[in-house]
Amino acid sequence: METVAGVLRGAGESIPLPEDLGSLVGRVLEEGADVFFRLSSPLGPVFVAVGRRGVTCVDRVGSEEEFCRRYRGRFGRLLMPAGKRDLDLAGRLAAALAGRQVEVPLDLERMTPFQRRVMRVVRGIPRGEVRPYGWVAREAGSPGASRAVGNVMARNPLPLLVPCHRVVRNDGTPGNYGFSPREKVRLLREEGVPLEELSGSPYTATPTTGVFCHTTCRHARRIQPENRLAFRSPADALRAGFRPCRVCRPVAV
Structure with a gap:
């Protein structure tokens, strides 16, 4: 050794x-x-x-x-x-x-300021939920830097502690993962992520409140099936007259 x-x-x-x-x-x-x-x-x-x-x-x-x-x-x-x-x-x-809410200190000092911001945003994605690369880029203060976010995730030295498996493509499909795409799918399924529902329709709205969310947002999960409307993008939901959830922030609010 x-x-x-x-x-x-x-x-x-x-x-x-x-x-x-x-x-x-x-x-x-x-x-x-x-x-x-x-x-x-x-x-x-x-x-x-x-x-x-x-x-x-x-x-x-x-x-x-x-x-x-x-x-x-x-x-x-x-x-x-x-x-x-x-x-x-x-x-x-x-x-x-194991995914429990336990605080442990992380050493991110070797990273650039952008990389640290991305890691902190991704660390905050709740278990059982996913967010697209574009959302992570915006939350990290660099809208349009989806590809750069992907590069940070590909080199993530702290998998599971910074759950990069919860970052998906902008169309809702899982995408790649350092330990193989198959492992990413398995981890997400074990967390209860509805991958089939996400693919192509990663946003969900309800006319009862006029709000749309990321499909895995805890608020979206409470919407009854008969009140669920699927959208491919935030722009589509906005054009249909829905406003963004203030919890999962599918667009800046």
Whole structure:
């Protein structure tokens, strides 16, 4: 494993260290290292790395060695296994990965301001709901940047914690996902997202209130079948005389 101990062993082969000095160097290195957990998730077992500012990476790789090697190459930091003092954080991380409303700090400092805004918007998409790339771009303050949002999602280092699987194409179809489109569909189905209803008609209105929503909005879910009207775009709903929901904000209000 390419952890602190592994680095020390490599250094010790060329520069022998007295036992007490080697222990001191080990402690110094460990204080400067990030920690990792191996946890269960809807994607199966994943590794989660945590630094001083919060969670830096979630990945599904075959072994600890591979995860540590890839992490060091990407972040330039050493990794060490989490200890017993980290059990509370492990529990909160496992709950957050499962989709529960548990707050865990995320480290987004390596990202650009636009990327951080996108990540924060996507983190707020509720379980069981989806939003299109164009909506995320607008909410992040960059209307028209759908393609750029897609690039951020494709490189999302914090899947599940920042639920990029809940971002879909503007026509309501699922689109791609870093762990394969099939996995994205499975995750959305497990959250109760009505994918067949979304495809081609991602907006729902009701004449009883004169409001239209994203089809997965919690308010849209309450509309009785006989009062549901489907629309392909916000523009279509607006032309039909409906006003946008103030909760899911299908257009700026």
